[in-house]
Amino acid sequence: MRRRAFLSKMAGLCVAAQHGCLNHAYAEVGPIEKSLRNRARAKGVLFGCAVSSPLLRKDAAFADAIARDADILVHEYELKRKNVEPEENVWTFEGSDQVLQFALQHDQKIRGHTLCWHVANPAWLEQSLSDETSVGGREKLLVDYIQRVVGRYGPNMHSWDVVNEPIEPEDWDFNDMRTTSPWFRALGEDYIDIAFAATKQLSGDALLMINDYSVESDANWNERRRTVTLQLLERLIRRGVPVSGFGIQGHLKPYREKFNERVFSKFLDELQSLGLKIMITEFDVTDVDGPDDPAKRDADLAAVTRSFFDVSLASDAVIGMLTWGISDRYSWLSDNPSYKRSDGTKSRVLPYDVEMKKKPMWHAIAAALDAAPVRPAHGASTP
Ligand code: GLA
Numbered sequence: 362m363r364r365r366a367f368l369s370k371m372a373g374l375c376v377a378a379q380h381g382c383l384n385h386a387y388a389e390v391g392p393i394e395k396s397l398r399n400r401a402r403a404k405g406v407l408f409g410c411a412v413s414s415p416l417l418r419k420d421a422a423f424a425d426a427i428a429r430d431a432d433i434l435v436h437e438y439e440l441k442r443k444n445v446e447p448e449e450n451v452w453t454f455e456g457s458d459q460v461l462q463f464a465l466q467h468d469q470k471i472r473g474h475t476l477c478w479h480v481a482n483p484a485w486l487e488q489s490l491s492d493e494t495s496v497g498g499r500e501k502l503l504v505d506y507i508q509r510v511v512g513r514y515g516p517n518m519h520s521w522d523v524v525n526e527p528i529e530p531e532d533w534d535f536n537d538m539r540t541t542s543p544w545f546r547a548l549g550e551d552y553i554d555i556a557f558a559a560t561k562q563l564s565g566d567a568l569l570m571i572n573d574y575s576v577e578s579d580a581n582w583n584e585r586r587r588t589v590t591l592q593l594l595e596r597l598i599r600r601g602v603p604v605s606g607f608g609i610q611g612h613l614k615p616y617r618e619k620f621n622e623r624v625f626s627k628f629l630d631e632l633q634s635l636g637l638k639i640m641i642t643e644f645d646v647t648d649v650d651g652p653d654d655p656a657k658r659d660a661d662l663a664a665v666t667r668s669f670f671d672v673s674l675a676s677d678a679v680i681g682m683l684t685w686g687i688s689d690r691y692s693w694l695s696d697n698p699s700y701k702r703s704d705g706t707k708s709r710v711l712p713y714d715v716e717m718k719k720k721p722m723w724h725a726i727a728a729a730l731d732a733a734p735v736r737p738a739h740g741a742s743t744p
Contacts, residue, residue, distance in 0.1 A: 405736035407681030409433030414459035479542035572608030579621035663721035670729030
């Protein structure tokens with residue numbers, strides 16, 4: 362669909378939504394001028410979170426908090442290939458369109474996550490990639506998808522995670538890349554160049570990013586991942602790949618791996634010196650292995666959140682920070698075998714608790730935003 366037709370279709374959906382369940386007032390969550398969104402805006406930085414369309418439809422209190430606090434959204438799962446193209450050439454954009462519709466309705470930006478990943482691929486695709494005998498045929502399985510998805514959403518996206526999680530030093534293989542990825546197996550490291558070139562054709566001004574995890578903490582394996590990440594980014598830049606940013610997922614595990622401000626700040630400087638923009642794309646803090654007392658855990662997590670946000674916001678290159686969800690009501694960490702709590706209670710890992718009350722983590726983010734310097738470019742352009 363052409364850009365104008367797409368925008369007008371979406372505008373129509375928004376008008377319809379104002380009379381339906383996607384329209385949420387801000388009233389339940391307090392005065393709008395105190396929102397995280399407005400505190401971040403005042404500093405020229407974006408604050409936002411991951412969402413899914415069923416929750417926006419079904420949970421008004423949750424949707425209200427997102428409408429109020431987020432200036433940028435990202436699809437939690439509805440833009441992953443398994444959901445978008447579950448069968449070959451069968452396309453399901455309903456959920457991802459609804460998230461976009463909510464964002465447009467609330468004047469929020471939106472990120473595209475993710476075009477190319479080793480996880481969340483439909484079974485038919487993995488089969489086709491391994492059956493396909495020609496390189497051109499394997500490349501087409503990547504490029505056709507990107508053209509379809511970026512062609513649909515391109516003009517609306519603030520940024521794309523073109524490739525998610527491309528490195529894996531523990532594979533002990535080629536350049537410490539994730540060599541077990543079906544994309545790497547099909548096309549070698551070139552799959553990254555191919556994905557970025559295809560995205561660039563249709564993405565307008567959107568930032569094109571690599572996104573990855575476990576580059577935040579002061580643990581040996583994090584240090585190795587930081588080194589390998591920088592090496593990959595340098596190779597891509599040297600090859601002329603149009604990478605314009607790096608996404609740091611920001612899944613912190615403070616009771617397992619210490620966060621060290623100096624170490625993280627150095628990494629942000631190194632990314633910036635490559636000329637890249639930085640976003641924190643999936644922030645949450647697991648409370649696994651923390652003390653039994655929830656108040657103590659909340660205080661610990663708020664402290665590490667404050668520290669992480671302070672360091673991030675001190676870097677001019679960091680243009681946005683998103684949490685992976687906004688409420689403990691819904692977090693992947695409560696269900697994940699490695700992170701769920703042994704006492705059977707929900708993990709307390711996000712700014713709002715299960716009752717949608719603000720936790721110390723929310724206040725830590727608010728205080729860090731209030732203390733952050735104003736971005737130098739603020740006023741000249743949007744983040
Ligand atoms: C990774 C992915 C996200 C999400 C989270 C946890 O970080 O990038 O899309 O799946 O894991 O659920």
